[in-house]
Amino acid sequence: MKKILLIAFLFGISVTVFAQHPPFYNDIQRFKKQDSLDFPKKKSILFIGSSSFTKWKDVQDYFPSHRIINRGFGGSTLPDLIRYTDDIVFPYKPKQIVIYCGENDIASSDTISAETVANRFIVLFNKIRSRYRKIPVVYISMKPSPSRERFFPKMIAANNAIQQFLSTKKRTVFVNVYHLMLNGESQPMKEIYLDDMLHMNSKGYLIWQKALEPYLK
Numbered sequence: 001m002k003k004i005l006l007i008a009f010l011f012g013i014s015v016t017v018f019a020q021h022p023p024f025y026n027d028i029q030r031f032k033k034q035d036s037l038d039f040p041k042k043k044s045i046l047f048i049g050s051s052s053f054t055k056w057k058d059v060q061d062y063f064p065s066h067r068i069i070n071r072g073f074g075g076s077t078l079p080d081l082i083r084y085t086d087d088i089v090f091p092y093k094p095k096q097i098v099i100y101c102g103e104n105d106i107a108s109s110d111t112i113s114a115e116t117v118a119n120r121f122i123v124l125f126n127k128i129r130s131r132y133r134k135i136p137v138v139y140i141s142m143k144p145s146p147s148r149e150r151f152f153p154k155m156i157a158a159n160n161a162i163q164q165f166l167s168t169k170k171r172t173v174f175v176n177v178y179h180l181m182l183n184g185e186s187q188p189m190k191e192i193y194l195d196d197m198l199h200m201n202s203k204g205y206l207i208w209q210k211a212l213e214p215y216l217k
Contacts, residue, residue, distance in 0.1 A: 022083060023080060024073050024075070024076060024080055024084070027073040027074075028073070028084055028087050028088065031071060031073075031087070031088060032087070035091070040067075040069045040092055041067060042092070042093045042094075043067075043093070043094070043095040044066075044067040044068065044069045044092065044094055044095065045063075045066050045067065045068050045069070045094060045095065045096045045097075045098060045216055045217065046069045046071065046089065046092055046094035046096070046097045046098065047059065047068060047069065047070045047071065047072060047098045047100075048071050048072065048081055048088055048089060048097065048098070048099055048101070049072045049076065049081070049098075049099055049100035049101040049140075050072060050073070050074060050075060050076045050077070050100060050101050050103065050104050051072065051073075051074035051075060051076075051104075051199060052072070052100050052103075052143070052199065052200065053070055053071075053072025053100055054070075054072040054073055054074040055074070055199050055200070056070065056072070056205055057070075059205075062205060062206075062208075062209040063209070063212075063213065063216060066216050066217075069092055069094065071088040071089075072100070075104060076101060076104065077101065077102075077104045077105045077108065077120075078101050078102055078105055078117065078120035078121055078123075078124055079105075079120060081099070081101055081124050082120070082123055082124050082127060085124070085127050085128065089128060089131075089132075090131055094132075094135065095135065095136075095217055096135060096136045096137075096138065096216065096217045097128060097132075097135060097136070097137050097138070098138040098139075098140065098212070098216075099121075099124070099137065099138065099139050099140065100139075100140040101121075101124075102117050102120075102121060102142050102155075102158060102162070103142045103143065103145065103148070103155065105117045105120060106142070106148075106151050106154050106155055106158065107148050107151055112154075113154070114154045114155075114157035114158035114161060115158075115161065117154075117158040117161075117162075118158050118161035118162050118165065121139070121162050121165070122165060125137065125165075125166075125169070134171060135171070136171040136172065136173070136217060137166075137169075137171065137172050137173075138172070138173045138174075138175060138212070138215055138216075139162055139166060139172070139173070139174050139175065140175045140177055140208065140211075140212065141159045141162075141163070141174065141175065141176045141177050141178045142155045142158065142159055142178065143177055143178060143181055143200075143204075144178055144181055144182060144188045145188070145193070145197060145198045146188045146190055146193060146197040146198075147196060147197040147198045148198065149188070155178070156178070159176070159178060162174065163176070173215045175211050175212055175215060176211075177207060177208055177211050180207050180211055181204065181207060191203060192204035192207065
């Protein structure tokens with residue numbers, strides 16, 4: 001009986017500890033473990049965001065003249081980036097920060113408005129600026145993923161709001177990839193996406209490379 005009670009007690013503790021971890025806790029711990037083995041050099045270009053960065057595993061090959069730190073974690077939203085800024089931004093002392101996030105925010109719920117997403121980005125931007133006042137910040141616009149076509153109007157509105165905000169800030173760039181990923185009929189180019197019609201293949205990343213390269217420091 002005592003053994004059963006002990007097992008139940010230990011199980012209860014493990015469940016409680018697990019429940020206390022915020023979303024993507026394990027992803028952040030993997031980054032920390034990776035850093036403990038080989039900490040990235042300072043003055044690199046830091047990529048933070050969602051799965052479009054996570055799956056860009058060969059991003060360094062696309063920008064051979066730059067040193068890239070990729071800290072994208074799949075499925076993340078802007079509140080997740082805000083939550084982990086102390087873990088995935090501030091330790092690296094980057095010379096530039098590139099952000100792709102917001103698409104998952106919009107797709108997470110019909111109640112999330114374009115204004116809400118833009119305001120979340122502003123919170124993230126201000127948090128970064130509270131520590132890094134002069135480091136350039138680049139935001140890559142939300143892309144037109146075919147699987148999320150019903151959200152396109154909201155994505156366009158959020159992109160426009162973020163672009164407008166950044167136009168009032170120094171040392172910022174808004175890279176608009178949205179229209180670059182449409183065909184001649186203003187429809188998403190499905191051939192640049194994986195089968196899930198959400199994540200990109202190498203053709204999609206090549207579009208991002210060409211759009212982003214001129215703005216990297």
